[in-house]
Amino acid sequence: MNPVWRWFHQLGSPPYFYRFATRWMPWFGISALLLTVIGMYLGFVEAPADYLQGDSFRIMYIHVPAAWMSMFIYGVMALNGAIALIWRIKLSELLFLSCAPIGAMFTAITLITGMFWGKPTWGAYWVWDARLTSELVLLFLYFGVIGLASAYDDLRQGARAAAVLALVGVVNVPIIHFSVKWWNTLHQGETVRIMGKSSIDSSMLWPLLIMALATKLYFVFALLLRTRSALAEQERGKQWVREAMVEAA
Amino acid sequence: MLQAESLTCLRDEEALFAPIDIDLPPGHLLVLEGRNGAGKTTLLRALLGLHPLTAKSLHFRGTDVLRERHALCSGALWLGHLLALKGDLTVRENLRYNLAIGDEDAAEDVDELCANLGIAGYEDTPTRSLSAGQRKRAALARLAASRRPLWLLDEPFANLDGPGMAVVERLLATHLARGGSAMLTSHGVLPITLPATTVRLEHAR
Amino acid sequence: MLQAESLTCLRDEEALFAPIDIDLPPGHLLVLEGRNGAGKTTLLRALLGLHPLTAKSLHFRGTDVLRERHALCSGALWLGHLLALKGDLTVRENLRYNLAIGDEDAAEDVDELCANLGIAGYEDTPTRSLSAGQRKRAALARLAASRRPLWLLDEPFANLDGPGMAVVERLLATHLARGGSAMLTSHGVLPITLPATTVRLEHAR
Amino acid sequence: MTALRPYQALLARDLRLAFRRRADLLLPLGFAVLVVLLFGIALGGTPERLAPVSAPVIWVTVLLAGFLSLDGLFRPDVDDGTLDQWLAGPTSIVGLMYAKALAHWLLYGVGLTLSTPLLAMLLNLPVDLLPVMLAALAIGTLGATQIGIIAAALTARLRRSGILLALIVMPLYLPLLIFGSGAVDAVRLGESPKGALLLLAAQTVLLLTLAPPAAAAALRIGSDNPP
Amino acid sequence: MTALRPYQALLARDLRLAFRRRADLLLPLGFAVLVVLLFGIALGGTPERLAPVSAPVIWVTVLLAGFLSLDGLFRPDVDDGTLDQWLAGPTSIVGLMYAKALAHWLLYGVGLTLSTPLLAMLLNLPVDLLPVMLAALAIGTLGATQIGIIAAALTARLRRSGILLALIVMPLYLPLLIFGSGAVDAVRLGESPKGALLLLAAQTVLLLTLAPPAAAAALRIGSDNPP
Ligand code: HEM
Ligand SMILES: Nc1ncnc2c1ncn2[C@@H]1O[C@H](COP(=O)(O)OP(=O)(O)OP(=O)(O)O)[C@@H](O)[C@H]1O
């Protein structure tokens, strides 16, 4: 077997994943924290004030990375959902379930920071513009996934039911991203580009990219943390969990 | 018809009863026994893929059911605690629908089926307005039309009166004579005289 | 306890069965017989006012039930085909609620009731996750706590296994010995040995 | 207070059934936010366009969310034989109806009223209208519960009654809606909302005395016991 | 066409069950009229105030009326054991889902679309907007049925799922609503509704291919048979 595949197969086994998560979790956590501190400092102290918006633009350093994460996590969640549905891998079910609350949190942060940013720029906390609405829909999709999963008595059945919903909801993600292009909206158009030139000054761009990396690392940290404890909870009767507990104590 | 080795059902990942072996040749009747909550209903459902089960081997007419979970679904007719009758529809409409959805012989005469089951005259009554025993008979009428080789019947005698039980016995006898097999659950003394093998479900430990 | 003359039930304004006479003194057991659809269930419901009935006279402990329809409701405990259990609540919660709403003795110990009925260990299981027979036992646990003089039981033995039937028999025996009476419907051979009068419901014409 | 024991038991059971699935308690709020969202987007969404219709939209949303819970009020009790047991038992059905109504209002009326500030924000309702809105909703939902309990009792034995239920309930909701939005409108126009609120309260009191007995009578229909 | 026999039988059964209570067929219309009336009254009722919001109100009303019917889509089949028989039988569940969806659309989508002129009249919708409204609704309700069938399948085995159902359905309805009212708005602004209608149709086609298999997979959850 190809070594990459073998690694994936190993990772799918609960004891291996548990050990993997225990070993790597702290690293992700610590580097996320460090990068956040650096990004915050650069963004909130070093970067120059915007000539139009003054200091309120600094909300961007939270708003934009959170917005990216809200969509990214949905993608990761849907992918795990698909794996859980097709191959019925227990670990993917747990990963899927662990994604939802983290994603919901980033979505909520996006909405809240956006609302506080909207008051000075648009004069209202909320407008029914396409991007804002589709982001709110994303929050409800996360809630739907969490609600549906917890409505089932059986954890695994709940996970699979929620996975169907998550997959159906995937269409919303491109809608969020392209909404500024498809409809003329109040919301900012595409500013940061991976290909081509970004329409933002690099002194403002760097802290943003650092924060984006920090949130990614935090996501991996939170995902490992949640999945690890869910795994221990689900397999609590098993031999390897007892061994791991003894080891930890 | 149905062979199983070390078969047991799982609830919350635990075996529900001590593993059993089943060997049910064509033309034979198997009775599942066990106290309330032993797992009889769960076993029938598990065979049809409605519950998880484990077994060393499980074969239905030569097909490995553990590999092809669907094999039993088209070869077995199952009647559970719930009768799957629509109260708003008449006996005739319910039967027609049940035969069509189960892909049974379309030519069957519903009046004859009802007469067989002793509910002649109720063909055009909504099943909501039937007594418990009459409703059971309406559900059992599917058996008389079925050409599927294996019958899985969960407490087929519950709610039936004496003549009703005799009707079910007659249906079973015809089915077995045709080379079909049946597996049924029942409590106490079996109210029929057909020869049968008994399998008892015992506590897992 | 219960006396009736020329009693019959009405469905669509027609008598369901030939009028019967009932004389059920305290301490006695009465078994209602009749084919499927004879009207047994309807009769029990009609006594409680859930269906129309006619009778020359109908008395419960001296009260004329035809005048005071409500008299039987506080003196009789009825268990029908439907068990009135909430699947989302545990056996304990269901029982507590049932005792309170029926204004039965509040002091009863639920654990003891469950042990009596052979479902010890399931007190804190939601009734949704019980087997058919276990659910029946949970419903029957009300009997063990009840101080009402008349029991009306519709097929109390359905779905129960041998030991379960024995439990019901014991409950009935205690109840009768205390001067209570009971009326029950059943099919085929009665699986108990208590002495009983039988009333058979026959076609109205 | 042993005389109250059966009614307490029913109240406790209904609350317990609701709390058994904790998520359900937040769901009416979720529904309300969603309907508001549908309207927000459908109406085009600029604050100027939304503000004048926000109070009525909130009222309709709250009534709809409460309405959706009605189907579950008696249907499960009919299906599992609980209702027959009530009718065949010694306990007063009117008393049971009061317990049912109280449980329903506690679960839906109170919860929805408390969630109004959020809905108001989403719809750009002027902040000074919020207090009168809250007062009107607290009274109005109590009345709406009573209407609901009659309608649910009338349709309890019918299959698929969802829309019939709507047909019965909506016209009865109208007076509540009129005085309820009336009170808010009054404040917007700088008048006193007292008159409208008093009329709303009077209706609710009337409903409180009439509805549970009416619901009890409705449940008895189809059974032979006189009410 | 014996291969289609099971699916025809299910379609016929669902239609027959609906027609058994003829009044039920008129009830969605009754509900829609009532919601429109509630809004009419809550919004104050002058034609000038109503006309601009009439199209969105009609859309929301139609979606709500369809939504209310979803709880009855699989619940009865779960309760009486019909669903278990499907899962234990030889017939393709995906095929059964197509039959279910078709029956639901015929009963609700078509009926509600045909009743739109009445709703439009009540809300003073400009007459020249009616044709595009009808076209958009006919397409949109077909899509909405598909969304509904997934959500109903996901919640079929849950108790008291009403509001969870709403939480699942409403966000998925939004794109339909956006393009649906978008088409009407386009005509009002003198533009061509073609783009919006095409996007609406594209969504519906996508849903038609995805939803029945997704619903079948959802129903299989809890059973051990792979989808
Ligand atoms: C509640 C209100 C808001 C919500 C829900 C929201 C949502 C989002 C989302 C989902 C994204 C990511 C889009 C993507 O990458 O495809 C985003 C990006 C962004 N948002 Fe907001 N936003 C809100 C308010 C605001 C406000 C008021 C501003 C400032 C005027 C703003 C400025 C930005 C910027 C500059 C980006 C980065 C755009 C890019 O590079 O693609 N947002 N927002
Ligand atoms: N809801 C109803 N509406 C109309 N007729 C009914 C209804 N329920 C039962 N019947 C009819 O009334 C008659 C008596 O029914 P009942 O349920 O009392 O019979 P039973 O003696 O209890 O039968 P079983 O042994 O099958 O339980 C039957 O012929 C039945 O068809």
Ligand SMILES: Nc1ncnc2c1ncn2[C@@H]1O[C@H](COP(=O)(O)OP(=O)(O)OP(=O)(O)O)[C@@H](O)[C@H]1O
């Ligand atoms: N839905 C469920 N969820 C969890 N556990 C269940 C569920 N249904 C049944 N059980 C449990 O599984 C066991 C077996 O139940 P099953 O219904 O198979 O018993 P049975 O042999 O058919 O009993 P009976 O004779 O009472 O019908 C029981 O102990 C029961 O408590």
Ligand SMILES: [Mg+2]
């Ligand atoms: Mg069983």
Ligand SMILES: [Mg+2]
């Ligand atoms: Mg009966």
